[in-house]
């Protein structure tokens with residue numbers, strides 16, 4: 001009889017190039033997704049069920065050993081306790097961005113008045129959908145340049161019953177826009193191309209460069225555009241919340257200060273890195 005534990009150990013043993021705890025986390029995700037086995041089933045030595053049938057483990061292991069993200073194999077990831085679909089067209093939601101959500105929800109949880117929010121560069125829709133779910137009083141709009149990303153985001157909003165209005169728009173070329181928002185949120189591309197050589201293969205090879213990279217000559221390009229957008233389209237007292245490159249905290253802060261925002265604050269992530277900026281108009 002094959003137990004969940006022996007299958008788990010065998011799969012972990014076949015993964016190459018991962019840290020041990022990373023390999024274990026990946027295999028837990030695989031067992032849960034393909035065989036509906038929970039961590040406790042593995043530890044308790046439960047027999048592997050015959051239904052659902054086992055997937056082609058060799059193929060899955062090969063893809064993982066080729067650095068393909070496990071989220072692409074199973075097609076989903078968890079973000080703020082919600083299950084999001086992902087594809088190679090979108091950045092896989094990161095734990096840091098969950099912290100950005102926490103900052104925003106903390107500020108607006110008690111708000112009863114108008115709360116129009118816009119998420120610029122929504123990708124999988126994780127920010128927009130989560131805000132719409134956690135702040136039911138908010139009206140949420142989300143932009144992305146990529147039609148393929150918007151399809152994924154739309155699907156997530158439908159599946160997770162979030163009311164979000166998606167639009168294919170370019171923050172670098174806004175054009176006609178008359179709305180006012182109380183809150184502008186963005187996790188734009190912020191990794192400079194010269195940083196690419198230090199990135200992990202799974203990110204570099206399988207995640208969309210459109211969502212990740214910005215040219216070294218103007219690493220704050222998207223923050224300038226977001227801050228300019230806020231100047232035009234934030235109501236007085238409204239705020240921008242952005243996720244940032246930890247190398248450019250003070251410079252990003254300056255982008256907002258130069259545009260007459262006040263209380264421009266930098267927040268650190270759980271790793272102690274300067275990761276978010278909040279700026280009030």
Ligand code: GLN
Pocket residue numbers: 094187188189190191203211212213243
């Ligand atoms: N933090 C992400 C990474 O390092 C990048 C996110 C972004 O560019 N917005 O992979």
